[in-house]
Amino acid sequence: AQSVTQPDIHITVSEGASLELRCNYSYGATPYLFWYVQSPGQGLQLLLKYFSGDTLVQGIKGFEAEFKRSQSSFNLRKPSVHWSDAAEYFCAVGPGGSGGYNKLIFGAGTRLAVHP
């Protein structure tokens, strides 16, 4: 069955510290991979996406993610966290290639708290 696992429900880091949010997926075909962020009162905002090519993907707000096919992982990283990064982060996968079936499968989310 297709699924996405985010092992960490809550993470707390100090401002300025580095961050890594984990994401593992189970998918029968080549997936497209996404990270979204939801700040309080806001909709889901796309941070970055991976379709093909370079396995290290740069996104907005200084985030990056690395696709590792052998580990079925797509972990999100940021070298120095800002207080404004406190939010909930969602990893998602979708079917690769064309076909028009674009439903996303989401993980349960990781809530990030940032200490000053």
Add this chain to the structure above:
Amino acid sequence: EAGVTQFPSHSVIEKGQTVTLRCDPISGHDNLYWYRRVMGKEIKFLLHFVKESKQDESGMPNNRFLAERTGGTYSTLKVQPAELEDSGVYFCASSQDSYGWYTQYFGPGTRLTVL
């Protein structure tokens, strides 16, 4: 450019009542999706419209849920009658092109509480 908007932002109803959620996608986006997040669990796909047609409604939980998209613009999701387990946050998203995997832009969600 306006983003995806959803109305209402919150709705509290009693079990057995009817609720209608509305989503206005980004102008020009043919694709509209509904998702739901229940009790802090995963966000789950409900259905996908391409213009006014239902492309995929495999995620709709049961026949108490009815989605429409008349004229291929805004969409409504009606729950009738509502049950306790329908409580959650309902997200709407839109994208420009099915086959190009354009980004799905999400609205802020409607938080539905069924008492």
